[in-house]
Amino acid sequence: MRKILLLVLALVPVLASAQGFQVNLEGEKQIGMGHTGVGLVQDGASAFFNPGAMVQLSDNYVQAGISPLMFKSAFNLAGTADVYHTADKVAPPFTFYAALGPKNSWWKVGMAVYTPFGGLTDWGDTWPGKYSSESLNLKAFFFQPTVSIKLADFVSIGGGFVYNHATVDLTQAIPLVNSSGQVGQAELKGKGKGFGWNAGIYFKTKSGITIGIAHRSQVSTNLDNGNAIFQVPASLQAAFPQPNTFNSTITLPATNSIGFGFYPCKEWTLALDVNLVGWNVYKALAFDYKINTPQLQDTYSPRNYQDAVTFRGGAQYKANGKLAIRFGGGYASAAAPDGYVTPEVPDAKRYYLTGGLGYKIADHLDLDVAFEFEHLFSRTQTNYATQLSGTFVSDVYIPGLSLAYHW
Amino acid sequence: MTMKNLKHYICIVAGLTLLSSCKPNIDTPKPSKGSADFSRxxxxxxxxxxxxxxxxxxxxxxxxxxxxxxxxxxxxxxxxxxxxxxxxxxxxxxxxxxxxxxxxxxxxxxxxxxxxxxxxxxxxxxxxxxxxxxxxxxxxxxxxxxxxxxxxxxxxxxxxxxxxxxxxxxxxxxxxxxxxxxxxxxxxxxxxxxxxxxxxxxxxxxxxxxxxxxxxxxxxxxxxxxxxxxxxxxxxxxxxxxxxxxxxxxxxxxNTVTTTAILAGVQKANPSVQAIFINALVSGNTYAPRAATAKDLMVLTFPTSKIGQPVSTPYGPLPYGLTPYTPIDNQYVLDxxxxxxxxxxxxxxxxxxxxxxxxxxxxxxxxxxxxxxxxxxxxxxxxxxxxxxxxxxxxxxxxxxxxxxxxxxxxxxxxxxxxxxxxxxxxxxxxxxxxxxxxxx
CATH class of the missing domain: 3.40.50.1110 (SGNH hydrolase)
Structure with missing residues (x-):
C-alpha cells in the first residue's frame, strides 16, 4: 500500500498545473464539503485553509491529491447565432501536504504545495476574439512551510511563508496580414516569482462550535525577462524586433476567511465559510517590453477587478468507521466588473455543487474522492478596450482524488 | 488487486471522456426576416x-x-x-x-x-x-x-x-x-x-x-x-x-499627402522656403495662385518628386510648387x-x-x-x-x-x-x- 502512495506522490509534480484564475481545489475532503475548511480540522490541508488548525490534528499527515479540471467556456458573438467553444483541455491542480509533530504536542510543522491561481483557456486562432486572446496558460505554484502552535486546548494559531513560482503563456493574434493571408501572432511566455504569507487562528468554543479565521496575503509576482515573440509580415518585422523580452507584475489577491464547524451529533459535521478575496489589487495587466518601437509600445490593459465574496457550506456524514459521505456548495460573486470581462478569464458570478466520499482503505490511509460542478452564469458583455461584444457561459467539471497517510 | 486497479482506471478514464464531451449551453437569438423578404x-x-x-x-x-x-x-x-x-x-x-x-x-x-x-x-x-x-x-x-x-x-x-x-x-x-x-x-x-x-x-x-x-x-x-x-x-x-x-x-x-508634410520635406533641403503654392479656386471658374494651407487637400497620387523641379516661366526657370508662378497643378489639389x-x-x-x-x-x-x-x-x-x-x-x-x-x-x-x-x-x-x-x- 505504501508503494501506491509513493507512486501518486511521485507523479504529482509532473502533472502540476492550474486553472480558473483563482483555483479553489486545495483538498478533496474540503472540496467534497463545498470547499469549507477554515473552521474545521480535517487533515493536512489545514496548512492551506487555516494554519492555526493544523496543530489540532491528532495525527501526522502526508497527503497528496489531484483535481483534473475541465473549464468549458462558450461565447456567442453579439448579433449573431455563432457560438464558439474553448478547446477541451484538462488542467490538474494538485496538492501536497505534510503536517508533522510529536503526538499531542503543542506544535506541528508542515509543508504545503498547492496551485491557488491559474488559467487554462484556449479559444483557438479563428474565433472572433482572437485579437483579444487566443489562449492563456497561467500557473501559480505555492510552496508554503508552516508552523502551528497550540496556545491552549481551545485556541491555536499558525502561519506560513509562501513562495510562488508562476509560469505564464499568453497568445493572441495581431491584425496584420501577410500576402498569403496569414495574420500575425504574439506570444508572451515567461516565469516569475513572488512571496507572501498566511496565518490563522482556530477556536473550540464551549458550545462545541469551532471557529477559524484565516488570512492569505496577496502575492505580487514578478515576471522578468519573459520571451516576447511576435510573428508579423516580413516587411513589418523591424517594427516588432526579435528577440525581445518583457517584464510584468501580476498581483495575486489576498483572501480573508472565516469558517465555522458544527457537530450536531457524532456522525455529522456541518461547515460554513465566508471568503473575501481582495481582487481590487488586479487593476491592470501591463507588459513592459525591453525594446520598444513606435508600433510596439508597452501595453497597459485596465482590469479594475473588484473584491469578491464567496459563501460556502458543506456537510459530512460518517456512515461508519470507514466511510464518510460529503456534500456542499457555494456561491461566488464576480471579480471582473462590467466592461472588463476578458475571454482569457470569462469571469462571472457562479455557483457550485460538490459531493465526495472518504474511505479508510487501511489503518492509516484515507482515500478521498470528490466531484464538483461549477456553473458561471451567462454574462453578456462589451469589453471597453476591445469592444468584443457577446455572451459568455462557462461550466467547470472537477473530479478529484487524494490519498492521505496518517499516523 | 491489479485487475481491480485496472478496472478503476478504465472507469475514471471513461468518466473523464464523457465529461469532456459536455459543452456549456448558450441561448442564441432566433434569426427572423421581420417584415422584409430577402429571397432575391x-x-x-x-x-x-x-x-x-x-x-x-x-x-x-x-x-x-x-x-x-x-x-x-x-x-x-x-x-x-x-x-x-x-x-x-x-x-x-x-x-x-x-x-x-x-x-x-x-x-x-x-x-x-x-x-x-x-x-x-x-x-x-x-x-x-x-x-x-x-x-x-x-x-x-x-x-x-x-x-x-x-x-x-x-x-x-x-x-x-x-x-x-x-x-x-x-x-x-x-x-x-x-x-x-x-x-x-x-x-x-x-x-x-x-x-x-x-x-x-x-x-x-x-x-x-x-x-x-x-x-x-x-x-x-x-x-x-x-x-x-x-x-x-x-x-x-x-x-x-x-x-x-x-x-x-x-x-x-x-489626407495622406499633406501641405505640411510637403513643406517640411522641402524645408529639410532648403530651410528658406516658406510656403508651397497651389492654383486655388477664387470663385466660379476663376483660379489664382496662392500659398497652400493645411485646409487644402493634396491627392494621394500627387507625385511629390515634381516639387522643386525647374519649370520654365516668363521669368526664367522656377521651382515647381514653390513660387506663385509655378503653382502645383489644379488636378493635384482639392483646395x-x-x-x-x-x-x-x-x-x-x-x-x-x-x-x-x-x-x-x-x-x-x-x-x-x-x-x-x-x-x-x-x-x-x-x-x-x-x-x-x-x-x-x-x-x-x-x-x-x-x-x-x-x-x-x-x-x-x-x-x-x-x-x-x-x-x-x-x-x-x-x-x-x-x-x-x-x-x-
Missing amino acids: YIAVGNSLTAGYADGGLYLAGQQNSYPSIIAKQMQAVGGGAFTQPLFSADQANGSGYLTLAGFNADGTPITAPVTSNLAVRGQIAIPGFGNVTLYTKYTGEINNYGVPGIKLEQITYAPYGNLNGYYERLLPNPSPTNNTAYIDFVTAKPFTFFSNWLGNNDALSYATSGGAGDVLTDKALFGQLYAYAIGRLTATGAKGVVATVPDVTAVPYF EKEVALTEDYISSYNITIKAVAASKGLAVFDAYTFLNNIKKNGLVVDGVGINSGYISGGLFSLDGIHLTPRGYAIVANGFIQAINAKYGSSIPLVNVSDYNGVKFP
Missing part, C-alpha cells in the same frame, strides 16, 4: 458595391464585396442565392490592381501594379468621349449590379453601356452598340429586396480630379434622379436599404473652396437620400456619419483598432478611397443593422475579425 436581393451601386479595392476590380475584391457579405448573412433569414459577375479564375486579376511591395527607408509605402491574368479584352475609341477599356464579357445571373465609376447622373443614359467597360461587360452587346440604361438593366428581373449606394461618384469624381477634371452633379438633378431611381426600385413592392454619400474628405486619398463646394453638394445629396428613403419607408445606412465618426474617433471592432489612416488604418485599401475586406465587412454590418432596425429582422452580423486589412509583404 439585388445590389445597386458603383465601385464600392462591386467590391473594387486597391485601385482595381479583381476577383478577390468581388468576393469580399459588402453585398456578397450581406447576402451570405441573409441566408439565415430566407435569403436566396446571390450571384456576382465574377471574373474567371484565369482572369482573376480583372482590371489589375495595386499591391504593397514594401516601404522606403522613410516609411512611405511602395506600391506595385498587378498586370498579369487580367480580364482586359481590348479598347475602343468612342468619338467625343475617348478610349474605353473593355473587359471579358460576363454572362449569367446577376445579383450584384455594382458598376465602378457610375454616377447617379448616368443611370438613365441609354448609351452609358458603351462608355463604361465595367457596365459593358455585363451587357449582352459589345460597345458601341448598347442601348440599355442602367436603371432599366437592374430592374429588368423581379427582386424582393435591394440595396442602393449610388451617388458617391457624383461628388467623388470631381474631388479626386482636384476639382479640375469633372463637375459636381447638379443638386436638383440629383434629387430628381434619386427619386426616380427609388421609384423604379420600389415599383414592384420591394423593400430595401440605401446609403448616404460619404464625406469624400474623410478618405485617406485626401479649401473646392472642399467646401464638394461638402455642400454632398450634404445636399444626403438630405435628398434621407428624404426619399423616408418617403418610401426604406432603411438608411448613414455612411457619411459612420465614416466621419471613424475619421474623428477611430473604431475598435473585436479587439482591432481601425482608423482612417492610409494603410495602417486597416479600413481603406491601397487606393485610399475603396475599402479593405475588413472595411467592407464593417460596412456590411452597418447595412445589416440598418435593415434589422427598419424591418424588425435579425440578419446575423458578420464576424469582422475574419476579414483582413491591407496585405503586407
Whole structure:
C-alpha cells in the first residue's frame, strides 16, 4: 500500500498545473464539503485553509491529491447565432501536504504545495476574439512551510511563508496580414516569482462550535525577462524586433476567511465559510517590453477587478468507521466588473455543487474522492478596450482524488 | 488487486471522456426576416458595391464585396442565392490592381501594379468621349449590379453601356452598340429586396480630379434622379436599404499627402522656403495662385518628386510648387473652396437620400456619419483598432478611397443593422475579425 502512495506522490509534480484564475481545489475532503475548511480540522490541508488548525490534528499527515479540471467556456458573438467553444483541455491542480509533530504536542510543522491561481483557456486562432486572446496558460505554484502552535486546548494559531513560482503563456493574434493571408501572432511566455504569507487562528468554543479565521496575503509576482515573440509580415518585422523580452507584475489577491464547524451529533459535521478575496489589487495587466518601437509600445490593459465574496457550506456524514459521505456548495460573486470581462478569464458570478466520499482503505490511509460542478452564469458583455461584444457561459467539471497517510 | 486497479482506471478514464464531451449551453437569438423578404436581393451601386479595392476590380475584391457579405448573412433569414459577375479564375486579376511591395527607408509605402491574368479584352475609341477599356464579357445571373465609376447622373443614359467597360461587360452587346440604361438593366428581373449606394461618384469624381477634371452633379438633378431611381426600385413592392454619400474628405486619398508634410520635406533641403503654392479656386471658374494651407487637400497620387523641379516661366526657370508662378497643378489639389463646394453638394445629396428613403419607408445606412465618426474617433471592432489612416488604418485599401475586406465587412454590418432596425429582422452580423486589412509583404 505504501508503494501506491509513493507512486501518486511521485507523479504529482509532473502533472502540476492550474486553472480558473483563482483555483479553489486545495483538498478533496474540503472540496467534497463545498470547499469549507477554515473552521474545521480535517487533515493536512489545514496548512492551506487555516494554519492555526493544523496543530489540532491528532495525527501526522502526508497527503497528496489531484483535481483534473475541465473549464468549458462558450461565447456567442453579439448579433449573431455563432457560438464558439474553448478547446477541451484538462488542467490538474494538485496538492501536497505534510503536517508533522510529536503526538499531542503543542506544535506541528508542515509543508504545503498547492496551485491557488491559474488559467487554462484556449479559444483557438479563428474565433472572433482572437485579437483579444487566443489562449492563456497561467500557473501559480505555492510552496508554503508552516508552523502551528497550540496556545491552549481551545485556541491555536499558525502561519506560513509562501513562495510562488508562476509560469505564464499568453497568445493572441495581431491584425496584420501577410500576402498569403496569414495574420500575425504574439506570444508572451515567461516565469516569475513572488512571496507572501498566511496565518490563522482556530477556536473550540464551549458550545462545541469551532471557529477559524484565516488570512492569505496577496502575492505580487514578478515576471522578468519573459520571451516576447511576435510573428508579423516580413516587411513589418523591424517594427516588432526579435528577440525581445518583457517584464510584468501580476498581483495575486489576498483572501480573508472565516469558517465555522458544527457537530450536531457524532456522525455529522456541518461547515460554513465566508471568503473575501481582495481582487481590487488586479487593476491592470501591463507588459513592459525591453525594446520598444513606435508600433510596439508597452501595453497597459485596465482590469479594475473588484473584491469578491464567496459563501460556502458543506456537510459530512460518517456512515461508519470507514466511510464518510460529503456534500456542499457555494456561491461566488464576480471579480471582473462590467466592461472588463476578458475571454482569457470569462469571469462571472457562479455557483457550485460538490459531493465526495472518504474511505479508510487501511489503518492509516484515507482515500478521498470528490466531484464538483461549477456553473458561471451567462454574462453578456462589451469589453471597453476591445469592444468584443457577446455572451459568455462557462461550466467547470472537477473530479478529484487524494490519498492521505496518517499516523 | 491489479485487475481491480485496472478496472478503476478504465472507469475514471471513461468518466473523464464523457465529461469532456459536455459543452456549456448558450441561448442564441432566433434569426427572423421581420417584415422584409430577402429571397432575391439585388445590389445597386458603383465601385464600392462591386467590391473594387486597391485601385482595381479583381476577383478577390468581388468576393469580399459588402453585398456578397450581406447576402451570405441573409441566408439565415430566407435569403436566396446571390450571384456576382465574377471574373474567371484565369482572369482573376480583372482590371489589375495595386499591391504593397514594401516601404522606403522613410516609411512611405511602395506600391506595385498587378498586370498579369487580367480580364482586359481590348479598347475602343468612342468619338467625343475617348478610349474605353473593355473587359471579358460576363454572362449569367446577376445579383450584384455594382458598376465602378457610375454616377447617379448616368443611370438613365441609354448609351452609358458603351462608355463604361465595367457596365459593358455585363451587357449582352459589345460597345458601341448598347442601348440599355442602367436603371432599366437592374430592374429588368423581379427582386424582393435591394440595396442602393449610388451617388458617391457624383461628388467623388470631381474631388479626386482636384476639382479640375469633372463637375459636381447638379443638386436638383440629383434629387430628381434619386427619386426616380427609388421609384423604379420600389415599383414592384420591394423593400430595401440605401446609403448616404460619404464625406469624400474623410478618405485617406485626401489626407495622406499633406501641405505640411510637403513643406517640411522641402524645408529639410532648403530651410528658406516658406510656403508651397497651389492654383486655388477664387470663385466660379476663376483660379489664382496662392500659398497652400493645411485646409487644402493634396491627392494621394500627387507625385511629390515634381516639387522643386525647374519649370520654365516668363521669368526664367522656377521651382515647381514653390513660387506663385509655378503653382502645383489644379488636378493635384482639392483646395479649401473646392472642399467646401464638394461638402455642400454632398450634404445636399444626403438630405435628398434621407428624404426619399423616408418617403418610401426604406432603411438608411448613414455612411457619411459612420465614416466621419471613424475619421474623428477611430473604431475598435473585436479587439482591432481601425482608423482612417492610409494603410495602417486597416479600413481603406491601397487606393485610399475603396475599402479593405475588413472595411467592407464593417460596412456590411452597418447595412445589416440598418435593415434589422427598419424591418424588425435579425440578419446575423458578420464576424469582422475574419476579414483582413491591407496585405503586407
